[in-house]
Amino acid sequence: MMKKTPAAAIAALGLGVVLAAAACSSGGSSSNAGGNGGNSSSSTSPVTLTFWTNATPGPGLTFFQNAVKSFDAAHPGVTIKMQAIQNEDYDGKLQTALASNSTPDIFFQRGGGKMLAMVNANQVAPLTLTAADQANISAAALAGETLNGKVYAIPMDQQPEGFYYSKNLFKQAGITSTPTTIPELEADVGKLRAIGVAPIAVGAKDAWPAAHWYYNFALRECSQATMNAAATSLKFTDPCWTKAGNDLTAFLKINPFQTGFLTTAAQVGAGSSAGLVANHKAGMELMGAWDPGTIASLTPNQKPLPDLGWFPFPSVPGGAGDPSAMMGGIDGYSVSPNAPKEAFEFLEYLVTTPEQEAYATAFITLPVNKAAQSVVTDSVSISALQALNKAAYTMQFLDTQYGENVGNALNAAVVNLMAGKGTPASIVSAATEAAAKG
Amino acid sequence: MSDTVRTAAVGRIRRGALHVGDAAHAASPTPRPRKRRGRVRLRLEIALLTGPAIIVFVGLVIFPVALAAYYGFYKWQGYGPPTDWVGLGNYKVIFTDPTFQQALEHNGLIVVLSLVIQGPLAIGLALLLNQKIRGRALIRVLIFVPYVISEVIVGTGFSLMLQDTGALNDALHNIGLGFLATDWLANPNIALWTLMAIITWKYIGFAVILMLAGLQSIPDELSEAARIDGASYWQVQRHITLPLLGPTIRIWAFLSIIGSLQLFDLVYIIWGQYISGVAGTSTMATYMALNGRLAGNYGYGSAVAVVMFLISLIVALCYQRFVLHRDLRGAVTQGVN
Secondary structure (H helix, E strand, C coil), X not given: XXXXXXXXXXXXXXXXXHHHHHHHHHHHHHHHHHHHHHHHCCCCCCEEEEEEECCCCCHHXXXXXXXXXXXXXXXXXXXXXXXXXXXXXXXXXXXXXXXXXXXXXXXXXCCHHHHHHHHHCCCCCCECCCHHHHHHCCHHHHHHCEECCEECCEEEEEEECEEEEEHHHHHHCCCCCCCCEHHHHHHHHXXXXXXXXXEEECCHHHCHHHHHHHHHHHHHHCCHHXXXXXXXXXXXXCHHHHHHHHHHHHHHCCCCECCCHXXXXXXXXXXXXXXXXXXXXXXXXXXXXXHHHHHHHHCCCCCCCCCEEEECCCECCCCCCCCCCEEEEEEEEEECCCCCCHXXXXXXXXXXXXXXXXXXXXXXXXXXXXXXXXXXXXXXXXXXXXXXXXCCCEEECHHHHCHHHHHHHHHHHHHHHHCCCCCHHHHHHHHHHHHHHC | CHHHHXXXXXXXXXXXXXXXXHHHHHHCCCCCCCCHHHHHHXXXXXXXXXXXXXXXXXXXXXXXXXXXXXXXXXXXXXXCCCCEECCCHHXXXXXXXXXXXXXXXXXXXXXXXXXXXXXXXXXXXXXXXXXXXXXXXXXXXXXXXXXXXXXXXXXXXXXXXXXXXXHHHHHHHHCCCHHHCCCCCCCCCCHHHHHHHHHHHHHHHHXXXXXXXXXXXXXXXXXHHHHHCCCCHHHHHXXXXXXXXXXXXXXXHHHHHHHHHCCCHHXXXXXXXXXXXXXXXXXXXXXXXXXXXXXXXXXXXXXXXXXXXXXXXXXXXXXXXXXXXXXXXXXXXXXXX
16 A cells, blocks of 8 residues: 555656646647648648638628638638637737737738837738739728838728717707818807707727827827828927817817716717717717717617718818828738738738628728729718718828827827826827837 | 633634644644655655646746746837846836826725725624524625626626716616716716725625624634623624634735735726726726736736736735734744744
8 A cells, every 4th residue: 555655646646747748738739730831831732721800790700701701612722710809809819829929820900000010020921912902902091001111911991080970969959061170060069068968979988089089189280291200200299299189178178078978988888979879869979980880789779870970070270280181990901921822812802892892881881992882872981981082191090000009108198188187298298108118 | 701701712712723733733744753755655645736736826826927027127019029128127117107106006095995894894794694683594695696796797787887877876866866976987086985885895795704604613602601791792792703703804804905906807897998097996907907908018017017916925925924923823834833
């Protein structure tokens, strides 16, 4: 008995160690196999591609499932494994994959400073576009995915920002035409308040919807050159940045937002800013082109809001920015440096006219392929599209454009300003302080 | 009278503690002369029994802490291996950042307020629920239910109810107390108290269950004897129950302090990613999430994690050394006698 026990114990301990080692090594080898398989494959041998998207269940995800299916069918031997990741979880998960060299072959790309960081770390492949690709993709959208003359992502759609408003409430308040200048907007705020609704809804709990107010004021106050220069220098010394803060402070003085806007979310529930517009509790909100879809999901009958209208951010008297310039986001997809060439071919396939038409219908958005823009038929999206086509230039949302670190600091600083805890100058200094942390 | 009772009670604790100590003492591998084979066997047994736990602990606790310490010396965005060595630069920024100091202050307040509010409340409820009263089982369940509900659900529920146009303000208006309606979440003068109310509601059940268990391990003979000697109900509670509940209270306080220092989920869900700082409810953990994860500064975030770890460690060690030592004597140290 005395002799047996240690032997059994050693055996058990040994087994445990072996098992643990096996578990570790198998984990490692499987991820290696994925990477190597990607490298060494050619078009004749079977290829498996991994593909990450942030599309949520519904028409959007169905679009990608269908696209994968038809691409696989047209390319024998190619299998695309798609994984849909919840939008707010996406960045953390991608970051982990990038850090552990298990990057998916094709992945959703937010662009801006985030893409720059990936480019600097050689984590994303430069793409060589054919003439056909260039014909399919609008030049403005492609410019947003280009760094130092190289394209690093294929854009799918454009999401220009503007005001989504209730035509009925505007009529009720006696507003005959949508505001084109900030003083006009301020006058409309007063009229809307008089009929007992929140003039403007904003979901400041999520910070970015509040920060977009500052970004749009900056778009009007700063010239395109100043804004582009800030993307590389990350210095906000030009007086236009403080002027934009002053504009916002002055605008806040008239109390344009719903009560409790600091703890209002942007897109979740009837109490969110989109929900307030959807239920005629607020006159309008400043939001990207995805808003009609969000509002539709929050109306009492979950159908699109019938009286929804759209107008661009009003002009600011004396600003250096072009009054037609627009701010917006671009959803794109990148390819990992180790990915087989079929990964890029899939992206080329996604920007062909039929796919873009299906994409625009599924996501209720504005496709980058101009030939596919004919499927945009609802009046709200058409007005946004017309403004976009007329815009002198477009600027990415600044929290994307200036990277996670500075973008995050700007978002937080604008929220502080809106809460009455900061000054226009503190927005500028927040960006400088952020540089010390990253 | 009450003095004799107290001595008896204290005497009992001492004896109990000594007893535990002796048991631990006997089981620990003291360098007593023994036969070699016996020693090998003992070592093997220890290795076998502690091995899995040590592997898990090292792999999931020590290793990540060491990694965080390593990353904390770099400016690192999370892409590829860290290269931008900044030494103690991140730590310098942390300790000079006013928003971190505010978060630390909030953490301190939450620690103190949790102890001051929840402690007496939990003891009172436990004493009440230790009586034979009608519906005792139901009340016990009701008090414990909030603790079982996931933090995410609690957070989402309260954030909806406490909004300006939420259920609470609506109810206040409807019962004619409209003047009490306020901005429960965003007003910096109120938000921390709102948070304390939610924390108390959420975690009081756990404290009550602990105290109840402690109460039930106190032999009835002691209070019976005291009552025969003429002690009133309150005298019994003050001089018998409370001292004997001491070890339970100290352990609960320890758990509460550590929980308060690391508070994250409720704040993050109710106040979102950015508003907690403005509302005065930010904690070290939400600061870490905002400036590490959301800003993409994984090096800086790791440094914040290390600071949090060290603060918690120091508090825990001090608490063990100065408060818990009488409960743990013999169990963690050895060779006192």
